Amino acid sequence: MTVSSEGQDEGYTAYVTARLGWLHKVAVLLCQDPQRADDLVQTALTRLYVHWRKASAADNLDGYTRTILVRVFLAEQRTTWWQRIVPVRDLPESPAPAVDPAAALDLRAALALLGPRQRAVVVLRYYSDLSIEQTAEILGCSPGTVKSQAARALATLRSTLIREREVRP
Amino acid sequence: MNPIELDELRQGLRDLADQPRPIRTDIAAARVRGRRVIRTRRTLAAGGTALALGAVAVLAIPGGGPGKSVRPASRVTELRAHHRFVAPASFGWLPSGWRVIDQTFGQEDLSSTDGYAVSAQSLPQRGDGPVRQAILTVFRPGKEPPMGYMRGGIPAKAIAAETVNGRPAHWLQPPPPGAGTAAGEARLRFELAPRQWAELEVDDDPPGDDVKSLLYRIARGIQPRGAVTAFPVEIDGLPTAFTPIFASVDTETSSSVGWSTRFALKPSLNITVSLHARNDHGTPIFAANTTIDGHPAYYGDGTARGVVRGAGKPLPQSQYLCVYGVRALNVCLEAQGPAQAALKPVGGLQGLFRQIKIFGPTRSQWSTRPLG
Numbered sequence: 188m189t190v191s192s193e194g195q196d197e198g199y200t201a202y203v204t205a206r207l208g209w210l211h212k213v214a215v216l217l218c219q220d221p222q223r224a225d226d227l228v229q230t231a232l233t234r235l236y237v238h239w240r241k242a243s244a245a246d247n248l249d250g251y252t253r254t255i256l257v258r259v260f261l262a263e264q265r266t267t268w269w270q271r272i273v274p275v276r277d278l279p280e281s282p283a284p285a286v287d288p289a290a291a292l293d294l295r296a297a298l299a300l301l302g303p304r305q306r307a308v309v310v311l312r313y314y315s316d317l318s319i320e321q322t323a324e325i326l327g328c329s330p331g332t333v334k335s336q337a338a339r340a341l342a343t344l345r346s347t348l349i350r351e352r353e354v355r356p
Numbered sequence: 357m358n359p360i361e362l363d364e365l366r367q368g369l370r371d372l373a374d375q376p377r378p379i380r381t382d383i384a385a386a387r388v389r390g391r392r393v394i395r396t397r398r399t400l401a402a403g404g405t406a407l408a409l410g411a412v413a414v415l416a417i418p419g420g421g422p423g424k425s426v427r428p429a430s431r432v433t434e435l436r437a438h439h440r441f442v443a444p445a446s447f448g449w450l451p452s453g454w455r456v457i458d459q460t461f462g463q464e465d466l467s468s469t470d471g472y473a474v475s476a477q478s479l480p481q482r483g484d485g486p487v488r489q490a491i492l493t494v495f496r497p498g499k500e501p502p503m504g505y506m507r508g509g510i511p512a513k514a515i516a517a518e519t520v521n522g523r524p525a526h527w528l529q530p531p532p533p534g535a536g537t538a539a540g541e542a543r544l545r546f547e548l549a550p551r552q553w554a555e556l557e558v559d560d561d562p563p564g565d566d567v568k569s570l571l572y573r574i575a576r577g578i579q580p581r582g583a584v585t586a587f588p589v590e591i592d593g594l595p596t597a598f599t600p601i602f603a604s605v606d607t608e609t610s611s612s613v614g615w616s617t618r619f620a621l622k623p624s625l626n627i628t629v630s631l632h633a634r635n636d637h638g639t640p641i642f643a644a645n646t647t648i649d650g651h652p653a654y655y656g657d658g659t660a661r662g663v664v665r666g667a668g669k670p671l672p673q674s675q676y677l678c679v680y681g682v683r684a685l686n687v688c689l690e691a692q693g694p695a696q697a698a699l700k701p702v703g704g705l706q707g708l709f710r711q712i713k714i715f716g717p718t719r720s721q722w723s724t725r726p727l728g
Binding site: 196199200203204207208210211212213215216221222225228229232233234235236237239246294295298309310313314318319320329330331334335338341344 | 362365366368369370371372373374377378379380381382383385386387389390391393394458460473475477489491493541557559604618624692
């Protein structure tokens with residue numbers, strides 16, 4: 188290993204270690220599956236390493252990394268289902284209960300009804316709090332498309348959540 | 357969704373994301389695999405094969421590749437008349453129940469449109485109501501700008517269309533019904549006035565009987581003049597080193613756009629005024645750690661966010677100042693690199709904040725000279 192690659196590894200590892208938890212949160216919201224989120228983050232981190240020299244010089248390293256993650260997620264939607272299956276040696280542990288388990292289940296179910304791009308818009312706009320323009324740049328579409336996707340996603344979420352709450356005892 | 361529901365959504369997303377779960381990502385494995393990719397690329401590059409190009413293209417990285425640039429531009433241009441933001445056009449007719457929800461001036465970055473944009477949406481009172489919108493973009497005067505890309509990075513191409521008020525027009529995708537990138541979508545480029553091109557996008561969901569008629573009725577009613585736009589802030593004594601390149605004002609809490617006002621200025625100064633005090637990750641990174649003039653506030657110089665040095669030079673550090681609850685609004689200022697030096701004469705971000713007048717959420721009280 189050369190001196191420069193040692194420096195690259197040091198900076199990369201420090202950054203990734205600090206931001207791993209955040210990356211997982213975004214990935215879980217995008218794909219709605221903690222195990223798949225592991226795979227998404229793993230792939231995104233590999234790409235981040237490949238582009239680390241450019242990424243580390245970026246004005247907004249978090250934004251650069253998040254863009255890689257979202258694009259990995261969207262690219263995965265274009266693969267066949269069997270390519271998305273990753274064999275695991277151990278069964279996953281059960282997640283801890285949410286703050287409000289019923290509400291969390293409702294929202295998770297509603298998010299699952301959205302298409303991948305609409306879900307990405309919701310996560311980027313209302314979790315990451317990005318602007319219309321920033322979201323459009325990450326998704327590679329026009330701001331108008333982001334607005335329409337967001338409007339449709341919100342309408343779907345609202346109607347789904349209302350139905351879920353009506354049937355809940 | 358109304359503002360309360362949007363807050364619930366934000367909180368719900370945070371709750372979902374914050375559920376503790378084991379993380380099985382292997383950082384060492386990512387490094388090893390990354391090194392392997394780099395080695396493979398170098399080998400292929402040395403061989404000069406076409407395969408190397410293919411391998412690079414597979415890796416979607418920010419900053420390049422088809423689909424990134426929606427409307428190509430050579431450089432980000434400054435806003436010419438930055439003391440007053442005058443809309444170059446306005447909707448003359450909109451369907452009943454549609455309201456203007458946001459306006460943008462200038463170009464935030466090279467991936468966004470350079471010009472003026474105004475959006476109107478129908479705002480359903482019930483979640484299962486139709487979601488419909490029109491987005492008018494008015495480009496800078498001159499010849500027609502490049503066509504750009506459709507959703508998914510597909511290059512747009514001109515398809516002949518009926519004139520609009522006797523001026524040339526063309527579709528950017530197969531005309532409706534049902535042949536666009538999604539049912540109910542229609543995009544028309546037309547000459548609003550001599551050497552003044554505009555684009556109108558209509559999204560009608562669920563698709564109405566005749567999206568084309570709806571779009572043409574809106575297009576024919578567009579007026580090639582607009583009003584001076586008002587903003588909820590006014591900044592006195594902004595150092596002359598700063599030039600505005602982008603401004604937006606979003607005024608509908610229940611729309612998909614939300615309620616906020618933003619300014620981007622060169623060099624590297626961002627000003628945001630919003631109803632919701634949020635940070636980039638929805639975590640308490642920007643939780644108040646001080647007070648400014650009696651208001652809870654967050655001040656950070658970048659190091660508190662865990663930003664690390666890269667392989668070469670240090671990352672440019674941002675200074676953040678967010679002051680919460682100023683006349684019911686939240687003001688966030690961000691300055692990077694040269695902006696920090698340019699702000700020294702006025703006392704840095706704190707000094708700049710004290711030069712900002714906040715007018716609150718009532719639009720009748722806003723200023724038409726937001727930058728002095």
